Each structure stands twice: as structure tokens, then as C-alpha cells.
Amino acid sequence: QAKEIGPNSVQFFNARISQQARAKFTLERELRRALDLQALDVFYQPIVSNNGYHLVGVEALVRWQHPDKGLLTPADFLPLAKSSNLIYQLDANVIQRVCRDIKDLEQHGIKMPKVSINLSAEQVRHPDLPCHIARWLDENHISGEQLEFEVIEDIVQHDSQQLMRSLQALVSLGPTLAIDDFGTGYSSLSRLKHLPFNKLKIDRSFVRDLPGNLQDCAIVQSIVALAKGLSMEVVVEGIETEEQRDWISRQNIDYLQGYFVGYPMPLERLRESFLSNAASA
Ligand code: C2E
Ligand code: MG
Ligand code: MG
Ligand code: MG
Numbered sequence: 001q002a003k004e005i006g007p008n009s010v011q012f013f014n015a016r017i018s019q020q021a022r023a024k025f026t027l028e029r030e031l032r033r034a035l036d037l038q039a040l041d042v043f044y045q046p047i048v049s050n051n052g053y054h055l056v057g058v059e060a061l062v063r064w065q066h067p068d069k070g071l072l073t074p075a076d077f078l079p080l081a082k083s084s085n086l087i088y089q090l091d092a093n094v095i096q097r098v099c100r101d102i103k104d105l106e107q108h109g110i111k112m113p114k115v116s117i118n119l120s121a122e123q124v125r126h127p128d129l130p131c132h133i134a135r136w137l138d139e140n141h142i143s144g145e146q147l148e149f150e151v152i153e154d155i156v157q158h159d160s161q162q163l164m165r166s167l168q169a170l171v172s173l174g175p176t177l178a179i180d181d182f183g184t185g186y187s188s189l190s191r192l193k194h195l196p197f198n199k200l201k202i203d204r205s206f207v208r209d210l211p212g213n214l215q216d217c218a219i220v221q222s223i224v225a226l227a228k229g230l231s232m233e234v235v236v237e238g239i240e241t242e243e244q245r246d247w248i249s250r251q252n253i254d255y256l257q258g259y260f261v262g263y264p265m266p267l268e269r270l271r272e273s274f275l276s277n278a279a280s281a
Pocket of ligand 3: 201237
């Protein structure tokens with residue numbers, strides 16, 4: 001084995017590192033450019049009521065139509081956006097795009113349901129965020145009540161007066177707040193109580209093995225009990241099968257989301273589905 005660690009393999013190793021570094025560098029440059037051109041896409045995934053499966057909202061999910069690589073999902077570029085300090089600009093792009101899309105639908109006579117936008121921890125902590133959001137809403141004549149912000153549970157850990165102030169500043173603009181991917185972090189429940197969240201989204205890892213896995217059933221039920229005790233609404237995400245949907249329908253859960261309910265789709269598809277529903281109604 002020692003034989004293989006000769007000068008040649010070191011060279012090979014270096015060559016591979018620099019190739020990876022170059023690929024990353026190129027992707028970063030392309031991402032920067034896409035952000036400057038506001039060229040990222042936003043897909044919308046339906047969220048329905050548990051009571052009658054009516055459309056009550058959509059979640060905005062960023063996508064990047066890359067010239068060579070095709071349609072990229074957040075896993076392909078969010079880590080890079082974070083490590084290269086582009087995440088604030090990315091989230092800013094998404095919020096502005098959502099505002100324009102709400103206007104686009106309005107021009108077609110369609111009222112966009114409430115849009116949930118994911119905020120990164122970096123963005124929530126940014127002192128200028130509330131003032132920027134106020135401006136984007138204003139520029140597009142959009143009322144803050146049309147938006148909801150989703151923040152991952154982890155942020156609650158790094159509790160501080162600062163976080164409390166940031167969240168309150170957001171809420172004062174009209175949007176509601178949801179805790180995303182709940183159950184995967186280690187948020188302190190006593191802190192949760194003091195923060196202005198109205199909604200809790202149960203992470204899809206607890207949904208995958210429902211209803212067969214009794215432990216997951218118990219976890220979901222206890223999260224629901226907790227949320228209800230704190231007067232929060234509950235969303236379950238990642239519903240992929242009818243069995244999962246049926247089990248969840250029998251729980252005290254307010255909203256459902258997942259491929260079984262609807263896939264994330266581009267604005268054009270969302271618009272078409274509204275128009276064809278209106279035509280058939
Ligand atoms: P998330 O906020 O928990 O969003 C739900 C993710 O689950 C989305 O993945 C969605 O496509 C996927 N999903 C929905 N239903 C199902 C299902 O039934 N089965 C499975 N397997 N997956 C389902 P996506 O779009 O790849 O986004 C991944 C994550 O990236 C999001 O998780 C969110 O944390 C983050 N993200 C997405 N858009 C943005 C954004 O604009 N800004 C920031 N900061 N983060 C974003
Ligand atoms: Mg989310
Ligand atoms: Mg989630
Ligand atoms: Mg997630």
C-alpha cells in the first residue's frame with residue numbers, strides 16, 4: 001500500500017483538488033452573475049387545508065436554470081451561496097421575485113394565496129432585512145399579510161435579544177412566521193414560547209414511515225400536542241402517499257404539503273392551474 005503513495009499519486013491528488021476548486025470557482029462566478037441578473041427561478045408548492053384540502057398557500061422554493069447543468073435545486077447551490085457570502089443576495093432575489101409574481105397573477109385576475117418564503121439564518125440576523133422587505137413590498141404595492149416567512153428551528157437555539165427584535169420587526173410588517181423542519185433541531189421549548197411564531201412545520205423525516213412506524217406516529221402526535229398547547233398551527237410536509245395523507249387527516253393538523261398534494265411548479269403552471277380551475281368552476 002505504501003507503494004501507491006508515491007510522488008505520482010500526490011500529483012494526481014493535487015490535480016483533483018485543483019479541478020474541484022476550479023469547478024467550485026466557476027459555479028460561484030456563474031451564481032454571482034445569475035444573482036446580478038436576478039435570473040434565479042422560484043417554484044411554488046401548494047399547501048392545502050386538512051379540512052377539505054383547499055389551497056391555502058404556496059411555498060416559494062428557489063431553483064436555478066443553469067445553462068449547462070439544467071435545473072438545479074437548493075442542495076446544488078445553497079451551500080455554495082452560504083460559503084461565498086451570497087446568501088443574503090439570494091434570499092433578497094427570491095423575495096423580490098415573489099413580489100413580482102404576486103403582481104403577475106394579479107394582472108391575470110388571480111389572487112395569489114399566502115406565499116411562504118424560506119429565510120436563511122444569515123438573513124434573519126441581518127439588521128437591514130426588515131427595512132429592505134418594507135421597501136420591496138412598497139415598490140410592488142404588496143401587503144405584508146400576503147407573506148409568511150419560514151425559519152429553520154436551529155435559529156431558536158442561538159437565542160438573543162437580537163433575534164427577538166429581528167423577528168418582531170418582521171412581524172410588524174405584516175407577515176406571519178413559521179418554524180421549519182421542526183423536530184430535527186434542538187430548540188428550547190421555553191424559548192419557543194416567547195418567540196412570535198404562529199406556525200410549526202413538522203419535518204418530513206417523521207412522515208416518511210407513517211403510518212406503519214408507531215414511534216413516528218407518537219412523535220408527530222406529541223409535536224402536534226405541543227404546538228396546540230402553544231396556540232400554533234401545524235403543517236405537515238413531505239406527504240407522498242395516500243396512506244400518509246389519510247393518517248394525517250385524522251390528526252389535529254391544520255395544513256398538508258407534499259408530492260401527494262402537489263409538486264413544486266413554475267409560475268406559469270400555477271397560473272394555468274388557477275385559470276383552468278376558474279374555467280371549470
Ligand atoms: P424546506 O423549506 O423544508 O422545503 C421543502 C423541501 O422538500 C423542498 O425541497 C421541496 O421540494 C421538498 N418536498 C416537498 N414535498 C416533498 C415530498 O413529498 N417528498 C420529498 N422527498 N420532498 C418534498 P427543495 O426545493 O429542494 O428545498 C430544499 C430546502 O432548501 C428547503 O427545505 C429550504 O430549507 C431551502 N430553500 C429552498 N428555497 C430557499 C430560498 O429561497 N431561500 C433559502 N434560504 N432557503 C431555501
Ligand atoms: Mg420551508
Ligand atoms: Mg421544511
Ligand atoms: Mg427541509
